[in-house]
Amino acid sequence: MPRNDNDSWDLATSVGATATMVAAARAVASKADNPLIDDPFAEPLVRAVGIDFFARWVNGDITAADVDVAEDAWGLQRMADLMSARTRYFDAFFREAMTAGITQAVILASGLDARGYRLSWPAGTTVFEIDQPLVIEFKATTLGGLGARPTADLRAVPIDLRHDWPTALRAGGFDAGRPSAWIAEGLLAFLPPEAQHRLLDSITELSAPGSRLAAEIFANPPDVNGDQAPDLLQTASERWRAHGFDIELSDLRYDVERNDVAAYLDDHGWQTDSSTLNQLLAQNGLPEIPATPANEVFTQNYYCTAIRRG
Numbered sequence: 001m002p003r004n005d006n007d008s009w010d011l012a013t014s015v016g017a018t019a020t021m022v023a024a025a026r027a028v029a030s031k032a033d034n035p036l037i038d039d040p041f042a043e044p045l046v047r048a049v050g051i052d053f054f055a056r057w058v059n060g061d062i063t064a065a066d067v068d069v070a071e072d073a074w075g076l077q078r079m080a081d082l083m084s085a086r087t088r089y090f091d092a093f094f095r096e097a098m099t100a101g102i103t104q105a106v107i108l109a110s111g112l113d114a115r116g117y118r119l120s121w122p123a124g125t126t127v128f129e130i131d132q133p134l135v136i137e138f139k140a141t142t143l144g145g146l147g148a149r150p151t152a153d154l155r156a157v158p159i160d161l162r163h164d165w166p167t168a169l170r171a172g173g174f175d176a177g178r179p180s181a182w183i184a185e186g187l188l189a190f191l192p193p194e195a196q197h198r199l200l201d202s203i204t205e206l207s208a209p210g211s212r213l214a215a216e217i218f219a220n221p222p223d224v225n226g227d228q229a230p231d232l233l234q235t236a237s238e239r240w241r242a243h244g245f246d247i248e249l250s251d252l253r254y255d256v257e258r259n260d261v262a263a264y265l266d267d268h269g270w271q272t273d274s275s276t277l278n279q280l281l282a283q284n285g286l287p288e289i290p291a292t293p294a295n296e297v298f299t300q301n302y303y304c305t306a307i308r309r310g
Contacts, residue, residue: 019111219300
């Protein structure tokens with residue numbers, strides 16, 4: 001079902017299922033022969049959500065060879081590769097921010113992200129997780145049942161990012177007078193353009209000089225004829241449907257014109273540094289996405305870090 005501005009979800013429905021999808025990819029990547037990441041919580045969280053297709057993938061009952069087409073930009077193996085590189089990127093961002101003396105971290109749309117449990121945070125660090133109330137409750141309950149304990153002062157902020165989350169964040173103890181580190185991982189394409197604009201405005205307003213931000217930016221330009229480029233997520237989900245996956249991924253994003261994130265940040269008091277998707281893959285020794293016309297849009301996705309200027 002296509003998105004609307006007042007929809008809600010859990011981790012098995014609508015856009016919430018994408019959090020389960022990337023957690024499944026982290027679980028598979030963690031079990032690779034020479035893994036680049038180690039997320040011990042991803043697999044049990046995916047099993048607990050109960051989306052059969054992803055549970056069978058993390059079990060090994062479905063493999064990339066069963067589903068993927070080699071030259072496609074998106075598929076099970078590409079997703080596991082991307083989650084290896086992406087997870088390392090955002091993990092490193094937080095480590096560098098903490099090394100620089102930042103002691104407040106904010107994970108926007110935290111989903112099944114377990115950084116509050118698996119990263120080694122310096123003493124005195126507070127980690128804020130913002131997401132839908134159902135998502136926050138499910139993850140906390142499931143991890144608690146596994147005996148997992150946070151490795152920082154972990155504070156949940158159960159609110160939709162389309163609503164007044166800055167007030168809720170402050171109420172949870174966030175101090176806008178101190179530098180903070182923010183991540184928007186796998187988020188922005190799932191917000192309406194106006195909500196993305198408000199989100200960036202709010203982050204800027206809440207960020208003291210020296211604050212840092214890391215984001216994943218999804219490109220969505222038209223093709224050379226002015227038509228929308230092929231939707232690679234739709235192509236993938238059509239293949240997955242034959243194996244029991246019944247969520248239409250292409251319905252979950254807002255594929256409309258929006259501000260370019262790096263350009264916006266540069267114009268609003270931040271200094272940015274960006275890497276393309278293929279650069280990120282290459283830096284981690286992973287296969288780059290082939291430069292074919294069908295893959296062109298996907299390869300324009302990029303990753304951006306920014307520091308708030310004084």
